[in-house]
Amino acid sequence: MNAEAPVRSEGDHWLTVVRHRFRDWRGNRPFWAGLLIVFGGFPIAYFPYADLRLGNVTLAMATTAGAGSLIIGVLLMTLGFTLWFQQNMRVFAGVASILLGLVSLPVSNLGGFFIGFLFSLLGGALALSWAPGKPAEADGSDEADGSDEPKEGAVVDKGDALADGPYLAVPGPRGTETTYATETTAHADGGRNSAG
Template identity: 35%
Template sequence: MAGNPLAALNRARLAWRRWRRTRPFWAAIWTALGGLVILFLPLAPLGQLLHVGIGGISGMAGGAILMALALLMLVLPGQRYTAGVIAVIVGVASFPLTNLGGFFVGMFLAILGGSMAVGWMPQKPSGRRRLFGRRPAAGGAGGTGGEDEADGPDGVDAAVVAVRTAVAREAVEGGAVG
């Protein structure tokens, strides 16, 4: 046997979870569902679609645009603001242009997904914060290096971190804290 199938399944689940958290996943899902509702409600045979007119054609165009925007949110999460704003605009425009925006359901889902995309922020790395903001030197004790090693956490200069650490140690050793 190549390995434990449960371990492989667990690795795949964790990889999916990691990928999903780096994108506005739920915003894309709601936007795509709104696009599906708006797209498929006016679908009918071509003879009936020609009688429906602008409502059927704009419904298909609006639904296709929303589904393309949902895909854009997943593939290019950096473009989430643009895609989210356009999704909200298309969702609101579907109200007068299609059959009440997919009977309000498609319009609501498109607005929900677009607003979630605008408000989504990438997850920050889950690193542990050290006491007093210190971290070990990259090159061992007294690590020498370039500009990257001179900066402490959050871009604070290493000298500032050293002064903060010395002040905190002095306060603890001197009995001021305690």
């Protein structure tokens, strides 16, 4: 059991339980990258088909590349949802969303007036930089047994190993070194004999 996991009792409100489950789900995937890419797809697909009415005047942003804008917008939204449900596709989805965002500049009204372009680029960069977390070991950690010594075969941080030495951050001799002064160490010490 994870010591940092929140303890849920029977009296927890269902909204609290849903919020905790959503937070756990969100933490195991590039959620924010997918959300930004989905948000980037909306203005790219919407603006070529939208019209603005000001009294009797209708302003339309429709261009000859309206179908291209729709395709780019739908593809970006699909890539955003792919990041949520297929985390192993994050590199492909990140690169594809960056490329589609760049293609949307000339095709779709300057990338949805730069809104969709910026969201898709930022989301693609977040998708490329996201890395899955390492799962916690099921058998427990070193702190669980109460000892300060690492287990057999465990990776020890060099800073932690040096902090236990007699001169904080000065390591002692390694297994292949000797503690007596040789001619080489005497020259490195400036001619002083450190052993005697």
